[in-house]
Amino acid sequence: MASELILGIETSCDETSAAVVRGGREVLSNVVASQLVHSDYGGVVPELASREHLRAIVPVLREAMQRARVSYADLDAIAVTEGPGLAGALLVGITFAKAFAFGLNKPLIAVNHLEGHIHAVLMDATNPGAPGLASETWEARSPLLALVVSGGHTHLYLATRVPDLTWHYRNVGKTLDDAAGEAYDKVAKLLGLPWPGGPWMDALAAHGDPGAVPFRFAQIKKKATGNTAAKLSRENLDHADKTRFDLSFSGIKTAVRRYVELNAMQPSIAARSAALRSAGLHRAKPSEALALVLPHFDPQTLNLIASFQASVTSYLTRTAFAAAEHFGAKGLIVSGGVAANTELRRRISVEAAQRGLAVAFPSIALSTDNAAMIAAAAWPKFLARDFAPDTLEPTPQLRLG
Ligand code: KG4
Ligand code: ZN
Numbered sequence: 001m002a003s004e005l006i007l008g009i010e011t012s013c014d015e016t017s018a019a020v021v022r023g024g025r026e027v028l029s030n031v032v033a034s035q036l037v038h039s040d041y042g043g044v045v046p047e048l049a050s051r052e053h054l055r056a057i058v059p060v061l062r063e064a065m066q067r068a069r070v071s072y073a074d075l076d077a078i079a080v081t082e083g084p085g086l087a088g089a090l091l092v093g094i095t096f097a098k099a100f101a102f103g104l105n106k107p108l109i110a111v112n113h114l115e116g117h118i119h120a121v122l123m124d125a126t127n128p129g130a131p132g133l134a135s136e137t138w139e140a141r142s143p144l145l146a147l148v149v150s151g152g153h154t155h156l157y158l159a160t161r162v163p164d165l166t167w168h169y170r171n172v173g174k175t176l177d178d179a180a181g182e183a184y185d186k187v188a189k190l191l192g193l194p195w196p197g198g199p200w201m202d203a204l205a206a207h208g209d210p211g212a213v214p215f216r217f218a219q220i221k222k223k224a225t226g227n228t229a230a231k232l233s234r235e236n237l238d239h240a241d242k243t244r245f246d247l248s249f250s251g252i253k254t255a256v257r258r259y260v261e262l263n264a265m266q267p268s269i270a271a272r273s274a275a276l277r278s279a280g281l282h283r284a285k286p287s288e289a290l291a292l293v294l295p296h297f298d299p300q301t302l303n304l305i306a307s308f309q310a311s312v313t314s315y316l317t318r319t320a321f322a323a324a325e326h327f328g329a330k331g332l333i334v335s336g337g338v339a340a341n342t343e344l345r346r347r348i349s350v351e352a353a354q355r356g357l358a359v360a361f362p363s364i365a366l367s368t369d370n371a372a373m374i375a376a377a378a379w380p381k382f383l384a385r386d387f388a389p390d391t392l393e394p395t396p397q398l399r400l401g
Contacts, residue, residue, distance in 0.1 A: 004076040006382060007064070007100075008375030009057075011093030012085025012113045013152065014044045016056035017371035020068035020075075024379025025123050028068035030365070030372040031060050039195045039283040043185070050088035057096050064371070072104055079378030082110040082388070083398030084152065090394035098390060109378040110388035113369075114400040115169070117148045117335040118159060120362040120373035138331060141358060145172075145329035147320045149344075150336030150368075151181035151196070154316075156245050156323050157401050159333075166380040169401035172323055173245030176220065180312060181338045183249035187256050187308055191301060192273035194282045194293070201305050202341050203286035204297060208306030215255055215311035220246045245323040247315070256308060263300065272296045313344040321351055331358040340367040 002023035010017040019030040035052040038044045065072070080097035083090055101108040122138050138144065142161035146169075148154070156173035178186070181198050188197020193204070260266065276282050281293055316338075324332050334348055339361050352359035366373060381387075 208302030210310035212303035
């Protein structure tokens with residue numbers, strides 16, 4: 001095992017994280033400080049996120065170094081998230097990483113956050129979801145279909161291993177409106193759940209009937225307009241349709257809102273929201289407070305939550321496997337905050353086992369934003385001496401593939 005140490009720094013949204021990873025795989029430390037302040041507003045407030053990163057970055061970094069039991073001189077490179085993300089939040093991590101790399105005279109590596117999510121899985125090569133595959137490396141399974149599904153992104157990538165040990169990514173599908181995690185969070189907010197709502201929806205769904213409310217996802221149709229229509233022949237359009245696996249989550253959000261209105265659920269939602277807040281539960285996590293929060297929910301709301309979860313996870317599963325089949329992927333990897341979802345993991349694992357396709361998820365800790373995945377994604381760049389200039393700046397809209 002290679003012994004070079006990379007310090008990763010991640011500040012793209014509302015988690016301040018620093019990690020030390022050896023040889024691109026062995027996590028020596030991975031400290032994540034989640035910003036609770038946003039719970040009071042029901043969503044991430046960008047200015048507050050930047051301020052909280054500024055507060056947290058030094059203590060988080062010190063703790064990561066202490067837990068890893070290494071000194072600054074032992075580090076071989078500093079990796080930082082370049083984008084995508086919130087401009088001010090990214091700026092804190094990048095400015096800090098640049099100053100740190102300069103002061104220590106170590107190379108700086110810029111990492112795409114989305115590639116980080118993919119490497120969260122690749123790093124954990126011994127963690128495949130399907131049994132009997134633990135001894136095989138994911139590198140041997142190229143091309144892979146990667147589903148990156150989080151609060152900011154819902155993307156499908158075809159990841160191909162290229163000879164210089166790095167990966168080539170082709171974006172083969174993405175959400176045309178909300179990200180899946182965003183839909184979870186918005187529906188959760190609509191129903192008066194604590195923020196972020198995704199983990200709460202997941203925990204509460206287990207107490208409802210997933211078949212109670214039948215939600216449907218319409219197939220995405222590509223519309224050609226103006227010049228585009230003139231340029232694209234019908235044949236080309238058909239081809240484009242068949243090779244894209246785009247998704248949409250705004251419809252189900254509207255359907256939930258309509259259901260709430262039709263069933264006059266607003267008064268009970270407002271009462272629940274106020275009760276949770278006055279009990280201080282609006283900042284709680286399901287792992288700590290499910291038993292206290294659950295009694296605030298009636299069966300109708302629990303059924304609605306369970307139906308939403310069943311519908312979204314089935315849609316993601318269907319689309320991911322259709323893309324994997326279309327591109328002849330030899331494995332499927334699922335990453336990002338929503339990859340922590342129990343129902344999504346269950347459905348994808350069952351389907352993969354039926355199809356005999358290898359599948360892998362990161363551990364729950366590596367599913368949501370963290371710096372270990374940034375240090376892991378930096379490893380091939382470190383080997384290729386692909387270092388960032390000292391003029392590195394945030395790229396909030398950075399794309400992958
Ligand atoms: O990857 P991440 O930490 O940040 C982004 O890059 O967006 O993902 C956070 C998102 C949030 O929308 C959160 O509600 C969602 O992931 N999430 C979940 C679960 N855990 C986190 N959604 C559904 N089920 C979960 N168990
Ligand atoms: Zn993320």
